[in-house]
Amino acid sequence: MSSVSVVIPCYAYGRFLEDAVASVLEDQPGVDVRVLIIDDASPDDSAEVAARIAAREPRVEVLLHRENKGNIATFNEGLMEWADGDYCTLLSADDLATPGSLRRACNLLDAHPEVGFVYGRAAWFTDGVPTPPARTHLRGESVIRGREWLEHRFRQAENPIVTPEVVARTSLQHRLGGYDPNLPKAADMELFMRFAAHADVGFLRGVDQALHRRHGTNMSTGVDPLADLVQRRAVFEQVLERYGHRLSGVRNLSTTVHRQLAREALWTAGREYDRSALTRSAPGRLLLRSTGTGTAEDRNELLAFAAECWPEVKRFPLYRTLEGGHRLGPRDVAFMARERGRWWARRRAWTYRGY
Structure with a gap:
């Protein structure tokens, strides 16, 4: 049975934490799951909620920051220092994994050792309304050469990944390193492109691998359009500088x-x-x-x-x-x-x- 390390960073999202943890522990058959909740010195009751979850669920661990370290440092602490499963995933406390999503990702990764990470669609929903039913019927799998996937990113000039829908090979994550603190608004995009420069990419067709919650305090809320463009350009230029020899x-x-x-x-x-x-x-x-x-x-x-x-x-x-x-x-x-x-x-x- 494949093992998955799930890192759930949390800052002031105590009201969402129970649902996030439940989404990776329930309706995920055939996968050995361990969860780490990292509370980044939240001003709300996140630490107390996390402690209650861990007290009743042996698969959950909690790490509390005395001072706020920021999202990038928190992400890297969980993925680089704690994650030790075959595969790993980062799930924000306000998002949800969908039923069977971890098993679907593990199946592709198990069958294709050349694949560094796998993703599917992330469906969006608005907080305060009923959570929409996720599509869970797999219509097929694609294994895309990393170079081809990278070249598509340059043609689109966009990041097609929200983040909670990604499951990565932990050994690759540890070998290539974590999120780049110099790219706070586009570190996820750079990380996935870095993965693709060293491994192939898996895609699950026809299914929702995660549910991304939209609310007034999303980290992406209020991102300046110019800052986003500047950071995306920095990612593409960095990829060309470091991995251009791998591209045509x-x-x-x-x-x-x-x-x-x-x-x-x-x-x-x-x-x-x-x-x-x-x-x-x-x-x-x-x-x-x-x-x-x-x-x-x-x-x-x-x-x-x-x-x-x-x-x-x-x-x-x-x-x-x-x-x-x-x-x-x-x-x-x-x-x-x-x-x-x-x-x-x-x-x-x-x-x-x-x-």
Whole structure:
């Protein structure tokens, strides 16, 4: 029987902790599971809730921080110092594993020693409403060459993984190291790309491997769009610097990802500038409703980032409109609508294909 070490970092999520632990201990047949709850000096009752769980459940251990160490240090403490199972996974205290998810991941990892980590879809749900039923009927498995998976990341310029849906090979985790503290907003993306540079990637089709809870205190809430773009660019550039010799067409990959990030920055600048709402009043006709929010500083920083990534972006009409502080015109609105459509198309592609 395969063993899985589950690390559950917790900061002020005591109200979610019982459900998170139950999701990895119940409805997970055929897997030897051990759980470590790490409370990062929470100001709520998280430590007390964790202690109650461990008192009645021998498979659960608790580690309490006297001072807050932050998420990256907490993640690495659990994965690098405590995890000793065949496989390991990081589950935020506000998220849930789905029934059978650990067994499905273990089956693929057991059958394919060349695979470094496996993931599936993470379904999102809103806190305060009934938890949606998860899809648990496996429609198939894919083993993707690490290099191919990496190249898709450059074409999409996005991270297709939320995190709770990932189960990794512990030996690979220990060999390659933990989350990079220099990339606090994109450390998970860098870690998975690092894995893919050294091993193949497994994907489980047709199933929800985790449920990601949306609420007002998500760690991702309030992430600055520019900071996100800057960190993603840093990840891609770091991957090219360190692992470019493992990829083909490095120059094209670099151009592709920088162009994609520049277009996204331009689209975001337009959105931040005008906070536009696109509505359809008739087939094929788009109307712009202006709300007038967004600052000149925000706009200029995004435009500067876009031009630095890919100077050709300066030729776009939207760039010139925003640079001059003019009102968005029909061509600008159409461009933003197309870019939004392209973004959703990329997201649908990785949701259903896995890469």
